[in-house]
Amino acid sequence: MLRDEDNKYCVDCDAKGPRWDSWNLGIFLCIRCAGIHRNLGVHISRVKSVNLDSWTPEQVVSLQQMGNSRARAVYEANLPDSFRRPQTDSTLEGFTRAKYEAKKHIAK
C-alpha cells in the first residue's frame, strides 16, 4: 500500500515516505505526525508503525478502503486550494486537532 502514489506522502504535512499509519482513520503518516496523532488519543486515532507492528485483517482492510487521497477528500473537503500545509510542530498540531478532533474541514 505504501507503494501507491496515494500514500507516498504524509497525509497531514506532505513529508515524503510515511512509515506510520493510523489504521482506524485509514491514513499514512510521517513520524512527526504520528506523534501528534498519539497526542490526540486512541478515541480519535490509533497509530501503528508500518514496519514494526503486526496487523490484523481488519486493520489492513481499513487502510485499503481509505488511503491518503480519500482521507483528504473527507477531512479536508472545504480547505481552500490555496491552503498551505503547516510545517512547524505547533501549527501542525493545531491543524491536526482541527482536522480530526473538531472535524473543522469536513464537508457539511
Ligand SMILES: [Zn+2]
Ligand atoms: Zn507528517
